[in-house]
Amino acid sequence: MLRIHFADADLGRTRVATRPDPLWEIAASLHRLQSRKGGWAFAGWSRMARQQLREKGLERRVREVLLRLYPRAEYFPDFLTPSNALHGFEAGVESILATPPQRILQEVARLDRTVGAPAWVGRLAEPAMRRELVDLLRAYHEAVVVPYEDEVHAKLEAERAARCRGILDGGVEGMLTTLGPMMRWRPPVLEVSYPTQAPDRDLYLRGRGLTLVPSYFNWAEPVAFADPQLPPVLWYSMLHEPPAEGGDGAGKPLTALLGRARAIALYATSAGATTGEIARAAGVSASSASRHATALRDAGLITTVRQGPAVLHTLTPVGAAMLRAAVRGAGPGLA
Structure with missing residues (x-):
């Protein structure tokens, strides 16, 4: 576990990188x-x-x-x-x-x-x-x-848009609450699930702020510099949706448990998603996306709030825990 300690000044100096590293x-x-x-x-x-x-x-x-x-x-x-x-x-x-x-x-x-x-x-x-x-x-x-590079940039822009939504809704603290499933905001500390072999440690920002860097190739292993004197940077993984049925990820546990469309819906809501965004991610109609969201909400995995004419779906602690476990235990591939 990495615990990143924020002072009030750090919130105003925290940002999301504008480009991949x-x-x-x-x-x-x-x-x-x-x-x-x-x-x-x-x-x-x-x-x-x-x-x-x-x-x-x-x-x-x-x-x-x-x-x-x-x-x-x-x-x-x-x-x-x-x-x-x-x-x-x-x-x-x-x-x-x-x-x-x-x-x-x-x-x-x-x-x-x-x-x-x-x-x-x-x-x-x-x-x-x-x-x-x-x-x-x-x-x-x-x-x-x-x-x-094109795919990396596209995912980064989508990630930045999701983080901006959190800032608009609740300021920087609101954005920090949406960083799951590998991170949890417990004011004034951001708890980060570090690689299991790494010892627990604390990082005190001391007014320097934090640069959040979404990473395409990182997989469920958020990482900061080992030297606390270096600029505070946290690299973290952008979630990848389960592939199409019959593709390389067929039979993946979360997809097998929920079905492909609902697994994708759960992944999408980790960053906050409207019903329309779930529909686009899963390749289903808006009505089908609404039914999937309802099923996930009834199961206690997501929560839904209305924002003007749209609704925003986000993970509950139970949903975040399920997704976190799925990311940590993703099945073997070709690497």
Whole structure:
């Protein structure tokens, strides 16, 4: 559990990123290659990524270099995902190149203590080695992240729209209450379900505010910098809807339990959704979406409030717990 402590000043300085973080998407996509969790959501990307890495001759270097630097574990070095990457890929890699050698050595030593690291990792303190790493990151990014940029941007805009709705309804605190299913706002603390192997810790914002960065490739593992002195940033996953019946996610437990349309409706309401938005997400008529919402509401999984001519459906604590469990325990895929 990560507990992020807000002061009054932090609420006014909290924002949602306006663009994806390319270096974090690299890190999170490498984690997808190391895990079966969420495989149903990334099966198509996984096939494409593995084919691209083979065709471009990157498989060995990714396996021997990147997967060792970005282990799916409780820690990987903070300098690999600098906050400047929110300004774009080139800004991010410039920050990597400019990282002080002493900081790199400290973070590499922590990586070695946590999960082990090959001896060559320490040489990243040398500028020439970091330039080689940046060249590999660029090749990997162009091969397996850039092909999905349009989809990533589209999901980010949808996520920002949902968060803006929370701000309009209840200010920043109202927005923080809609961040489930992996986060829970208990004023003045945002409780974040951290990777299970990571120890519990507290992050005090102390007037710096928090930058929330929705991530396409992150899967149910919100992450902040390990160093509390760095700018407060929280990367968290954008939910992926269950795929069409007969696709890569057929038989997924939540879909099997609720049916595909109601499972999608439950996912959609995690960010707050109108009946029309549920209908579009599930590919059903408005009347069918209304019936699905009614069934979920009668089961105590969602709640509904009227906003002018429309109604807004949001998760209840029971619905959030069900979705949180489904995200954590998503079945095996191809990663």
